[in-house]
Amino acid sequence: MDIERSARQVRENGYTVVPDFLGEERLEALRRGLAPVFEEIGSRMTDDYGQQTIHTHNLLAKTRAVDELLMDDDLLGLVEAVLGPDYQVSGVAAMRPGPGDRRQRMHQDDGHYPLARPHFPLIANTLIALDPFTAENGATEIVPGSHRSADPVDPDVPTLTVEMPAGALFLWDGAVWHRGGGNSTDSGYRRSINFNFNLAWLKQRENQYVGVPWDVVVEMPEKLQELIGYRLTNKGLGTVDYRNPLETVKRRLAEAHSS
Numbered sequence: 001m002d003i004e005r006s007a008r009q010v011r012e013n014g015y016t017v018v019p020d021f022l023g024e025e026r027l028e029a030l031r032r033g034l035a036p037v038f039e040e041i042g043s044r045m046t047d048d049y050g051q052q053t054i055h056t057h058n059l060l061a062k063t064r065a066v067d068e069l070l071m072d073d074d075l076l077g078l079v080e081a082v083l084g085p086d087y088q089v090s091g092v093a094a095m096r097p098g099p100g101d102r103r104q105r106m107h108q109d110d111g112h113y114p115l116a117r118p119h120f121p122l123i124a125n126t127l128i129a130l131d132p133f134t135a136e137n138g139a140t141e142i143v144p145g146s147h148r149s150a151d152p153v154d155p156d157v158p159t160l161t162v163e164m165p166a167g168a169l170f171l172w173d174g175a176v177w178h179r180g181g182g183n184s185t186d187s188g189y190r191r192s193i194n195f196n197f198n199l200a201w202l203k204q205r206e207n208q209y210v211g212v213p214w215d216v217v218v219e220m221p222e223k224l225q226e227l228i229g230y231r232l233t234n235k236g237l238g239t240v241d242y243r244n245p246l247e248t249v250k251r252r253l254a255e256a257h258s259s
């Protein structure tokens with residue numbers, strides 16, 4: 001992956017697509033590993049938007065199928081090039097718009113943080129395609145360059161549909177206006193993995209400390225423990241007894257194995 005080129009595209013346009021990110025073998029392994037998760041996914045009705053895609057959130061509590069991918073050096077290199085070294089996992093989900101699902105409302109992922117716009121990137125959000133993304137099956141629709149806007153989101157501006165092959169990585173600045181597209185097919189699903197990263201001194205979208213059970217956390221590789229928040233950040237945020245929280249994780253692992 002040409003990390004510098006992709007990071008430049010994110011700075012300039014608000015997003016990048018890396019078409020050949022996964023490769024055939026990893027793509028197949030992820031499809032197999034996530035099959036039980038996708039079987040659980042349905043659709044939901046809302047008064048405002050009709051039938052919409054439903055996501056499986058808190059994925060690290062439900063499967064080990066995405067652990068390796070989440071620690072991928074190229075992926076994290078690109079995230080670091082966008083956010084700098086102090087980033088963390090903010091949420092992990094499986095997303096699959098299905099036949100009849102309507103498009104989402106236009107939104108910005110960083111709307112949780114009440115800062116004046118435009119601002120530096122707070123979030124690097126990603127979708128990794130397990131099926132081709134097409135205009136028909138719900139490919140994401142974005143407004144290139146909107147991460148630089150100070151205006152409120154306008155749902156009526158022209159969008160670009162992010163069509164990409166299975167195995168592609170789509171990464172965008174959380175300030176970009178976007179929405180999941182509608183799925184007008186009879187039977188085509190648009191399976192994808194969503195890794196959402198944010199600056200490590202912000203609150204995570206999904207509470208990883210509560211969401212991922214402790215017995216799962218202690219068995220994770222240290223790199224993953226750190227990614228989901230068990231680390232010191234920004235000159236010492238996140239201590240336990242004024243020490244690195246990883247020390248507590250390791251102590252509990254030793255206790256679990258000795259009992």
Ligand SMILES: O=C(O)CCC(=O)C(=O)O
Binds near residue numbers: 127138140179180
């Ligand atoms: O599924 C997509 O294309 C985008 C999903 C999204 O933006 C969201 O759920 O917030």
